[in-house]
Each structure stands twice: as C-alpha cells, then as structure tokens.
Amino acid sequence: MTKILLLSDIHANLAALEAVLSHAEAGGSFDEVWSLGDAIGYGPQPNECLERVRGLGALAVAGNHEQAALRRISMGEFNPYARSAAQWTASVLTPDSVSYVESMPLKARSNSFMVVHGSPRDPVWEYLSDSRTVSENLPYLDTQHCANGHTHIPAVFKAGESRPVLVRPADGEQVALDSEHCFVNPGSVGQPRDGNPQACYAVLDVENATAVFCRVSYPVEETQSLMEAVGLPSVLIARLSRGF
Numbered sequence: 001m002t003k004i005l006l007l008s009d010i011h012a013n014l015a016a017l018e019a020v021l022s023h024a025e026a027g028g029s030f031d032e033v034w035s036l037g038d039a040i041g042y043g044p045q046p047n048e049c050l051e052r053v054r055g056l057g058a059l060a061v062a063g064n065h066e067q068a069a070l071r072r073i074s075m076g077e078f079n080p081y082a083r084s085a086a087q088w089t090a091s092v093l094t095p096d097s098v099s100y101v102e103s104m105p106l107k108a109r110s111n112s113f114m115v116v117h118g119s120p121r122d123p124v125w126e127y128l129s130d131s132r133t134v135s136e137n138l139p140y141l142d143t144q145h146c147a148n149g150h151t152h153i154p155a156v157f158k159a160g161e162s163r164p165v166l167v168r169p170a171d172g173e174q175v176a177l178d179s180e181h182c183f184v185n186p187g188s189v190g191q192p193r194d195g196n197p198q199a200c201y202a203v204l205d206v207e208n209a210t211a212v213f214c215r216v217s218y219p220v221e222e223t224q225s226l227m228e229a230v231g232l233p234s235v236l237i238a239r240l241s242r243g244f
C-alpha cells in the first residue's frame with residue numbers, strides 16, 4: 001500500500017515543516033515524500049529546509065522560488081516583498097543547497113501522477129485555481145493524475161467528461177480520487193493563504209485512490225522572530241499570523 005506524503009510551498013519555514021513531519025509520522029507511516037516546489041523563499045531557514053527535504057529522500061520539483069534563487073527567472077517577475085525575500089534567499093544559499101536546487105526538475109512522474117509546482121502546462125508560474133485553467137491543462141497531462149502546489153490553498157479538482165469540479169477539503173477530510181483525472185494540491189506548509197495560519201499537508205493513498213488533508217498548528221512566532229532577525233519584509237512576517 002503506497003502512501004505518499006505531499007508537501008508544498010514549505011517556503012523556508014522550518015518550524016512549520018517539523019510540525020507537519022511530526023504530525024504526519026504520528027498519523028502513520030508513508031513510503032515516499034514529494035515536495036511540490038517552493039521549498040524556499042519568503043522564510044528564514046532555506047538551507048535547513050532543503051537539507052530536511054533532501055534527508056527525507058523526497059521527490060522534489062522546482063517552483064518559481066527555486067528558479068529565482070538560481071537566477072533562471074528574473075526577480076522582476078516577483079512583487080517587491082517576494083523579490084526582496086528571493087534576493088535574500090539567493091544570497092544565503094550554501095553551495096550544497098544550490099546544487100540540490102539545481103538537481104530539481106520542473107516536472108516529474110511517479111505512481112500515475114505528474115508532479116509539478118504550478119501546472120502541467122506551465123510548471124513555474126501557472127495557478128491551477130479555477131475549472132477553466134484545469135480544463136486547459138488536460139492536454140498537457142500525460143499521466144492520470146497531477147500533484148501540484150503554488151496556490152497555497154488545499155484543493156482537489158476532479159476532471160472527467162464534464163467541467164472540472166473543485167473540492168475544498170476540510171481538516172482531516174479524505175477525498176476520493178474517483179474522477180478520470182484529479183489535480184491534488186495539499187496547500188502550503190510554510191505560508192497558508194486560506195485565512196487559516198495552520199500548516200497544510202496531504203497524504204495520498206495510491207492503491208485506494210484517496211487523499212487525506214491535514215492542518216497542523218506550529219509556533220508561528222518562532223519563524224517570525226527569525227524573519228525579523230534577518231530583516232525580511234514585515235508584510236511577510238505579519239501574514240503568517242493571519243494565514244493570508
């Protein structure tokens with residue numbers, strides 16, 4: 001029975017990542033870990049988070065923040081706060097972190113899933129946040145299902161013959177992946193944006209075709225003080241308390 005822990009948008013928030021890992025481990029074992037991009041950016045501990053993800057042997061794809069840290073996309077594409085955090089991140093990454101980030105593909109395939117940060121059509125930037133965009137992405141999906149992040153909001157889009165249907169899973173909810181194509185987004189570990197500051201993750205059960213979604217409290221102030229100490233923008237510090 002293959003169980004896969006889905007982590008996305010960790011955003012260098014080690015306190016949130018550790019809380020998620022403890023919660024997930026307490027909930028049962030998992031065979032694989034997938035990191036759906038943006039393990040870094042915004043938060044204060046990029047090297048520590050990369051080391052942790054690497055240590056888990058995760059299948060890790062790159063997101064826009066990894067691409068920015070490697071200067072593969074222009075920092076000008078970011079809003080001023082994200083840009084300032086991206087510049088700080090790029091300046092503190094160790095050579096080990098840089099080579100790990102360089103090794104991340106933009107797309108991977110495993111267990112009937114395509115694994116991307118944004119979308120199958122544009123893994124770096126596109127947000128899969130509405131039915132129309134999901135429909136437009138179906139021709140680019142060469143696997144049955146898709147695991148993606150980037151929106152920072154937990155969601156499943158069920159796509160088949162008709163218009164894709166959005167499911168917004170509640171904490172603890174198990175969603176059946178019972179459509180021809182499902183797009184599973186676990187939400188963000190390190191910077192949730194649905195008004196709930198608790199860290200997000202999901203566990204896929206490949207054989208039973210289900211995904212369970214979870215929320216976990218973590219010491220937000222710990223991350224916030226570290227952000228303050230290194231001079232990250234106050235807007236980014238404040239948003240963690242509100243989960244927005």
Ligand code: ZN
Pocket residue numbers: 009011038063150152
């Ligand atoms: Zn992100």
